[in-house]
Amino acid sequence: MKILITGSNGLLGQKLVEIFSNDSNVDLIATSRGGNRLNEGNYAYHDLDVTKEEDVHKIINQYSPHAVIHTAAMTNVDKCEDEKDNCYDLNVNATKYIVEACEKASCFLLHISTDFIFDGNNGPYDENAEPNPINYYGETKLEAEKLVTSSTLNWAIARTVLVYGQAQDMSRSNIILWVKDNLEKGKALKLVTDQLRSPTLAEDLAQGCKLIVEQKAEGIFNVSGDELLTPYEMAIITADFFKLDKNLISAVDGSTFQQRAARPLKTGLLVDKMKKLLGYQPRKLNEGISILTK
Numbered sequence: 001m002k003i004l005i006t007g008s009n010g011l012l013g014q015k016l017v018e019i020f021s022n023d024s025n026v027d028l029i030a031t032s033r034g035g036n037r038l039n040e041g042n043y044a045y046h047d048l049d050v051t052k053e054e055d056v057h058k059i060i061n062q063y064s065p066h067a068v069i070h071t072a073a074m075t076n077v078d079k080c081e082d083e084k085d086n087c088y089d090l091n092v093n094a095t096k097y098i099v100e101a102c103e104k105a106s107c108f109l110l111h112i113s114t115d116f117i118f119d120g121n122n123g124p125y126d127e128n129a130e131p132n133p134i135n136y137y138g139e140t141k142l143e144a145e146k147l148v149t150s151s152t153l154n155w156a157i158a159r160t161v162l163v164y165g166q167a168q169d170m171s172r173s174n175i176i177l178w179v180k181d182n183l184e185k186g187k188a189l190k191l192v193t194d195q196l197r198s199p200t201l202a203e204d205l206a207q208g209c210k211l212i213v214e215q216k217a218e219g220i221f222n223v224s225g226d227e228l229l230t231p232y233e234m235a236i237i238t239a240d241f242f243k244l245d246k247n248l249i250s251a252v253d254g255s256t257f258q259q260r261a262a263r264p265l266k267t268g269l270l271v272d273k274m275k276k277l278l279g280y281q282p283r284k285l286n287e288g289i290s291i292l293t294k
């Protein structure tokens with residue numbers, strides 16, 4: 001099976017390259033903006049800026065993959081509020097180009113989406129929950145989903161939550177690494193207790209994507225961790241695991257902790273469908289953290 005990945009330099013992208021380049025049944029084409037930040041391996045790399053419509057059509061036509069996994073996005077939620085045009089161009093327009101190129105090449109599309117399409121009033125959510133985004137990042141990711149679901153493609157959407165993990169030359173950190181690095185420097189941290197998430201190990205998300213693509217399973221799938229935790233609880237678990245000073249962590253809530261973009265309070269995704277249909281089995285946070293150090 002020939003698979004093309006967008007955003008292969010990213011946290012999920014790098015794990016997808018790792019998992020598929022070790023699979024002898026897969027002919028992998030990794031693409032991302034700029035040079036390849038991963039080590040060479042059993043895959044081809046192509047520089048592809050997905051906001052360039054012509055390049056998207058050229059590359060997908062050239063390789064005509066059986067499946068495309070579209071991970072590239074503007075993932076800095078706060079930056080999306082301040083750079084709406086860039087955010088729309090990358091999260092919506094680029095998805096349109098990917099959808100249209102995949103329709104021409106008749107390839108299966110797995111599009112990666114987020115819990116931030118929900119308002120967080122009554123999470124955790126299953127695949128049938130009503131979206132209602134409360135920040136611009138979430139709005140663009142919902143619009144991108146609609147481009148996929150209204151296409152003529154055989155498509156799947158994998159929604160995920162608060163992805164954590166260690167990757168090479170990362171363009172952004174994630175909550176577990178951020179807590180670990182700051183506690184190791186002796187820095188005091190304030191973590192909220194009024195948000196609920198189902199944190200997702202990047203390797204588990206990649207495995208879930210593999211299960212969907214291998215079976216060309218169609219529809220919306222929640223692919224996240226299956227533990228509901230607050231960011232405060234995640235920080236405590238991280239401190240305990242690495243034997244760092246928990247006294248540096250203080251519990252706060254939305255009344256004293258503000259971010260540029262509004263965050264949905266109670267999200268988290270229910271993963272029963274992935275478990276039942278595709279045998280998906282995510283790791284608990286403690287187990288997930290233990291592989292970061294390898």
Ligand SMILES: NC(=O)C1=CN([C@@H]2O[C@H](COP(=O)(O)OP(=O)(O)OC[C@H]3O[C@@H](n4cnc5c(N)ncnc54)[C@H](OP(=O)(O)O)[C@@H]3O)[C@@H](O)[C@H]2O)C=CC1
Pocket residue numbers: 006007008009010011012013031032033034048049050051070071072073074075090112113114115141159160161162163164170171172
């Ligand atoms: N991280 C999370 O907590 C969550 C992520 N998601 C979704 O998962 C997907 C992957 O997220 P994640 O791996 O964490 O994100 P990252 O930000 O780690 O990776 C995104 C990748 O896309 C690349 N990229 C940016 N602009 C372009 C472009 N114009 N053309 C091609 N590539 C580009 C980035 O390149 P560069 O490295 O050079 O910036 C980066 O490597 C996204 O669709 C995101 O919305 C959903 C829920 C949670």
Ligand SMILES: Cc1cn([C@H]2C[C@H](O)[C@@H](COP(=O)(O)OP(=O)(O)O[C@H]3O[C@@H](C)C(=O)[C@@H](O)[C@H]3O)O2)c(=O)[nH]c1=O
Pocket residue numbers: 075076077078113114115116160161162163175190191192195231232257259263
């Ligand atoms: C930085 C910081 C975060 N937090 C909490 C609030 C926040 O919701 C949570 C996660 O931190 P961040 O703001 O870095 O992560 P955030 O930008 O909310 O992560 C989001 O990324 C996008 C791509 C997604 O799709 C979402 O699923 C989600 O993972 O941790 C604190 O409590 N204290 C802090 O100092």
